[in-house]
Amino acid sequence: MTKGMLTSAGMMLGVGSFANQEAADAVQRSDDHDPFAAKNRAGYDIMKELKKYKKIDAHCHVYLFDGGPESNIAMADRLQIDKMVVSRPIYEETAGRPDEFIAFNNLVVKAMKAYPDRFIGQFTCNPIFQQESLEEIKRCVDLGMCGLKVYTQKKISDPLFYPIIEKMIDLKMIIHMHAQCQLGVGGYRMKYDTGIRPQTSIPEDFIAAAKRYPEAMFQYAHIGGGGDWEYACKSFVGYPNIYVDSSGSNNPEHMVDFAVQQLGVTRVLYGTDNCYYQSVGKLLASNLPVADLKKVFFDNYNAILKKSGRHVN
Amino acid sequence: MLIDINAYIGHWPFRQLQYNTCSGMLQHMNRFGTDVAVVSNINGIFYQNVQTANEELAQQLKANTLFAKRFIPFAVINPIYAGWKNDLTTSIKKLGMRGIRLYPQYHDYEITDPACVELVTMARDQGIPVAFTMRMVDSRERSWLDIDLVSGTAKPEWNLKNILPIIKQVPDAQYMVLNFANNPALTDEELAIVKKTNLLFDTSGRSITKMADFLTKFGNEKFAFGTHAPFLDYLTGLLRIDSLEEAEAGAPVREQLRWGNAKKMLGL
Numbered sequence: 001m002t003k004g005m006l007t008s009a010g011m012m013l014g015v016g017s018f019a020n021q022e023a024a025d026a027v028q029r030s031d032d033h034d035p036f037a038a039k040n041r042a043g044y045d046i047m048k049e050l051k052k053y054k055k056i057d058a059h060c061h062v063y064l065f066d067g068g069p070e071s072n073i074a075m076a077d078r079l080q081i082d083k084m085v086v087s088r089p090i091y092e093e094t095a096g097r098p099d100e101f102i103a104f105n106n107l108v109v110k111a112m113k114a115y116p117d118r119f120i121g122q123f124t125c126n127p128i129f130q131q132e133s134l135e136e137i138k139r140c141v142d143l144g145m146c147g148l149k150v151y152t153q154k155k156i157s158d159p160l161f162y163p164i165i166e167k168m169i170d171l172k173m174i175i176h177m178h179a180q181c182q183l184g185v186g187g188y189r190m191k192y193d194t195g196i197r198p199q200t201s202i203p204e205d206f207i208a209a210a211k212r213y214p215e216a217m218f219q220y221a222h223i224g225g226g227g228d229w230e231y232a233c234k235s236f237v238g239y240p241n242i243y244v245d246s247s248g249s250n251n252p253e254h255m256v257d258f259a260v261q262q263l264g265v266t267r268v269l270y271g272t273d274n275c276y277y278q279s280v281g282k283l284l285a286s287n288l289p290v291a292d293l294k295k296v297f298f299d300n301y302n303a304i305l306k307k308s309g310r311h312v313n
Numbered sequence: 314m315l316i317d318i319n320a321y322i323g324h325w326p327f328r329q330l331q332y333n334t335c336s337g338m339l340q341h342m343n344r345f346g347t348d349v350a351v352v353s354n355i356n357g358i359f360y361q362n363v364q365t366a367n368e369e370l371a372q373q374l375k376a377n378t379l380f381a382k383r384f385i386p387f388a389v390i391n392p393i394y395a396g397w398k399n400d401l402t403t404s405i406k407k408l409g410m411r412g413i414r415l416y417p418q419y420h421d422y423e424i425t426d427p428a429c430v431e432l433v434t435m436a437r438d439q440g441i442p443v444a445f446t447m448r449m450v451d452s453r454e455r456s457w458l459d460i461d462l463v464s465g466t467a468k469p470e471w472n473l474k475n476i477l478p479i480i481k482q483v484p485d486a487q488y489m490v491l492n493f494a495n496n497p498a499l500t501d502e503e504l505a506i507v508k509k510t511n512l513l514f515d516t517s518g519r520s521i522t523k524m525a526d527f528l529t530k531f532g533n534e535k536f537a538f539g540t541h542a543p544f545l546d547y548l549t550g551l552l553r554i555d556s557l558e559e560a561e562a563g564a565p566v567r568e569q570l571r572w573g574n575a576k577k578m579l580g581l
Contacts, residue, residue, distance in 0.1 A: 043315060043346035044344070044345040044346035044551075046548060046551055046552055046555050046556075047555055047556065075523075078556050078558070079552075079556060180453070182453040182454070183455065183457060189457065192457065194463060194465060194466050195466070196465050196466075225453070226451040226452075226453030226454055226464075227453050227454055228454050229454070230328070249451075249519040250451050250453075250454065250519070250545075251519075251545050251546045251549050252450075252454075252544065252545060252546070253330070253331055253332075253542060253543050253544065253545060253546050253547065254330075254331050255546075275519065275522070276522075277521075277522075277524075277549050277552045277553050277556070278519065278546075278549045280548075280549075280552060281546045281547075281548040281549030281550075281551075281552050282546040282548075282549065284548050284552075285345075285546035285547045285548040285549075286546075
């Protein structure tokens with residue numbers, strides 16, 4: 001902990017102290033709940049709650065974190081996830097040559113064939129190999145895939161992406177880009193440089209792309225992916241063509257509510273990024289009404305798929 | 314029955330928390346069916362004199378007779394700050410605290426600091442649990458004012474191996490290891506140490522990607538429901554338990570995880 005931190009944190013805590021806050025507490029004093037009495041052991045049935053919602057997972061991977069697609073399906077069955085939008089991006093820090101991304105896309109096709117009722121395949125590419133990427137997009141769309149997943153080879157705002165974004169506009173399909181909002185990553189407050197993936201797209205990069213291409217659809221990946229989700233959501237308030245997905249290993253309380261407050265319910269998408277328990281827990285624990293949860297879990301992404309005619313019935 | 318072994322009230326200086334008072338937490342517990350929660354005051358992580366945070370918690374718990382039935386307070390103790398032995402005694406004997414939580418990462422000492430070893434030994438002798446938290450928040454969302462343990466860098470967040478040295482020094486204490494994050498890999502020797510220790514992991518942490526695998530690896534008796542609320546959503550820790558299939562964990566085991574293991578360590 002730095003000296004500066006102690007000083008500043010101490011000041012803030014002084015303001016936030018709640019020594020006299022009990023006066024404002026609103027719990028009924030007459031409640032004689034005895035936690036150990038059998039009559040008071042009625043519980044919340046989370047598995048029953050799960051059944052209320054059809055689910056499209058807007059952010060999932062095959063042959064990456066879970067091994068083969070059987071593992072994805074096992075967790076999807078456990079948590080009653082109906083459909084998973086799956087991709088295999090160029091996660092490794094390699095050159096990302098065409099033979100690599102073609103091989104990854106072929107893995108996704110293989111998974112789609114194994115579970116045609118469960119997987120919606122997304123293709124990946126590398127804008128550094130622009131022509132090959134455009135050719136690969138055509139091949140993958142012809143194979144029934146829907147939507148582009150890209151990683152940290154280039155920022156989403158890089159001119160190398162322009163023809164690819166234009167192609168995705170023509171296809172009426174979403175561009176799902178890995179994202180982060182972390183100190184010292186991708187250009188955000190680089191005095192704290194972590195050395196992690198310098199071409200990571202940050203909120204400002206999405207805004208640049210969204211302004212240049214207002215007719216394109218961008219998916220800011222995993223606001224639960226560990227970054228500053230408040231910063232990201234506040235950044236996108238004026239940009240209706242940027243969606244956020246709720247996936248990621250982090251499940252901060254209030255994150256989903258905050259995203260909906262800032263962006264409106266239709267721009268928030270349910271996703272796992274293969275972090276299955278958290279993906280469902282953070283939504284069910286939110287304060288969203290059932291109608292809004294249905295949109296986040298299913299309807300919002302299906303509306304995106306519908307634009308290219310590849311929606312779920 | 315449901316017992317949460319990992320909850321807080323208080324303020325986090327870098328982000329506004331929801332339901333972070335006793336009344337707010339209790340309303341949340343009622344919404345999701347939790348009977349009892351172990352709570353500490355987050356402010357104790359940041360106050361130099363942590364005892365004032367314990368006094369704040371005790372004062373808030375007095376505000377409603379219901380709180381005494383529904384909350385089990387744990388004191389935050391800093392063993393390298395003046396008067397910590399008095400703080401421990403006062404917290405346990407006068408303020409009604411039933412265990413302690415330690416934050417070496419924030420209070421800036423090594424987990425094997427002689428003072429920490431002495432504190433854990435005292436807790437053992439008094440029969441109260443000692444809790445360590447692997448992290449409070451994911452370092453990727455950290456504030457520029459927060460500690461600088463950052464995943465993916467040369468100075469990473471803690472994982473389970475960071476807690477083993479104190480267990481080796483005081484093997485017969487009772488431990489809670491909260492918000493299980495980062496690499497869970499252990500050598501066979503390290504795993505054997507964990508298995509023979511009286512230790513509970515709570516179910517809130519991101520590392521528990523497949524609950525059944527963790528039960529197989531560490532044992533059914535090593536886990537208890539925990540939320541890490543109000544930092545994390547209230548339900549993920551519960552979902553890890555309730556979504557277990559019958560073949561993985563029958564009803565008796567799920568009850569053990571929901572409250573039985575916690576009740577045993579807490580001596581309820």
